[in-house]
Amino acid sequence: MVTPSPREYRDESASVKTTSDTGRRSRILRAAIDDGLLHPEHAPLAAFVDWGRLNLNVQHLMHAFPAHISTLHAFAVKANSLVPVLTKLREFGMGAEVASNGELAAALEAGFAPERIVFDSPAKSWQELRRALALGVSLNIDNFQELERVQQILSEAPSTSEIGIRLNPQVGAGDIAAMSTAGVHSKFGIPLEDPGMREKLIETYIANPWLRRAHTHVGSQGCPLPLIARGVNQLVRFADEVNIRAGFAQIRTLDIGGGLPVDFETDTPTSAFDEYVAVLGEGAPRLFSGDYALVTEFGRSILAKHGFIAAYVEYTKQVGGRDVAITHAGAQIATRTVFMPEAWPLRIEGFTHSGHAKSMGHTVVQDVAGPCCFAGDLVARGRELPPLTPGDIVALLDTGAYYASNPFAYNSLPVPGVYGVSMIGDSADTVPEFSIVRKAQMETELVIAAE
Structure with a gap:
């Protein structure tokens, strides 16, 4: 009988950077903005699968x-x-x-x-x-x-x-x-x-x-x-x-x-x-x-771990001395995190309106809120993040499973577009190529679905 050893199988990912993929996500966001897949008015929310x-x-x-x-x-x-x-x-x-x-x-x-x-x-x-x-x-x-x-x-x-x-x-x-x-x-x-x-x-x-x-x-x-x-x-x-x-x-x-x-x-x-x-x-x-x-x-x-959700920050405010960023990503796509935050916390990253990563050199304690009309619609509570301003982008990481693919129809919010990403290599000049996994839902489709 052969008893497997973990050492036998570690070489498969040895050449892949495992500390941070922020730069890779930034390239995806910048390309998505250029292609119109992310837009502060027309497409304020989108998901990506690598x-x-x-x-x-x-x-x-x-x-x-x-x-x-x-x-x-x-x-x-x-x-x-x-x-x-x-x-x-x-x-x-x-x-x-x-x-x-x-x-x-x-x-x-x-x-x-x-x-x-x-x-x-x-x-x-x-x-x-x-x-x-x-x-x-x-x-x-x-x-x-x-x-x-x-x-x-x-x-x-x-x-x-x-x-x-x-x-x-x-x-x-x-x-x-x-x-x-x-x-x-x-x-x-x-x-x-x-x-x-x-x-x-x-x-x-x-x-x-x-x-x-x-x-x-x-x-x-x-x-x-x-x-x-x-x-x-x-x-x-x-x-x-x-x-x-x-x-x-x-x-x-x-x-x-x-x-x-x-x-x-x-x-x-x-x-x-x-x-x-x-x-x-x-x-x-x-x-x-x-x-x-x-x-x-x-x-x-x-x-x-091979998917993330990107959402524009619509507004920011201070409540009780704490900064709050109101975004388009909430319970409708992060249902488990919103209702069971202790069991399903998510990592959050901040990006500029152009898709460049925001520096972690200066951070403030913030809540990241979603668009749903109830007080508990928060995807992050008391999180140290770079100061977020309207027009910035937040990325909800590790959401390739059970998030954008399993939407919750609260407030009749439209289902976001989901896009597959193909990238050859990790160099800074790598240009991501996108394929449609699921089209973003239009308001007319929401009305039809409700009939």
Whole structure:
């Protein structure tokens, strides 16, 4: 058995600067202003995805896992369901993990083959199950009632889908309760440690030999790697037990979910996939035995750090002795940060109206507010930033996942444009090239949507 070492995989990003990408963002902003993608009147808010850095991170993930293990890295579509983003991820070699009919439609539109799509959801409808099984999409069954539905559908028509059951290993929660899915009372999966449940699950697998997979997901941001490894180890132990009791290798694939915490403090362009693999090698050593194919479901750790949102400062004021910058970026695109600021803080950078970085030589304590009509619409509280003035630009960093791609329709604010960025090299004269990921929404479209 090969136990992966983190040192094996660090060379993938060795040539990339990891201290600050402020200059790179400045070049993107200046080019976006020149191209009219950012404008104080016509386009005061826009989001950008850096294709080159995204590809670098995907390749880093693929190199982190041992080459002798068949592994499908399925991107969690909920993190960014925009079809051009999904198309790029497919081109970079990823599969897709979906949790609704809408996400499945987006993945198919992006060109993912059904056999490279995994369907997770605790509330799959009859229609969703029939569609997935007809297409040959893989399924992770959430509960025994869903299993009965799948059995009925399979009795009516065969399917090429790979099917398994989601297990809750009940190993505990991380720092963010809402992001933890392996607690005692989690809504997801079948609880492995509840009285009598382990035996019932094993008997269910043996009675249904077409169940050839097993799945777990411990949680997302806030879950330490050893906790994730404990949950995965429980999954491997369960699969081994089923296969021993069945007398053959019935479970062939283990879906270990995602959940790698994201570094929201630096510009390091690659996520800690090598460290993740090393911790799994120590905490769940049978995982890399070669007896099982693997599926992963990373989302935020793939994309978060490779996107940012830019917004013009409309007004500034002083309130209670503190400076406040009112911008066009708020709860409508930074929903988690606004409503759970302690759990989801964002780095903020200041730029001039022309897109040049503002000096950090002199800073003042400021709030950065959004446009939504409620008092808590703040993306940063008491933050030390260069003094901001009307016409400046603020950049919300690490927002490639779960931000501009998942808008909140508060105040009927228009959805901002999202643009892919291609850059060859990091030199000062590199000219970014843009592609449209999603057009900025027009007011007429808002009216139509409301009818």
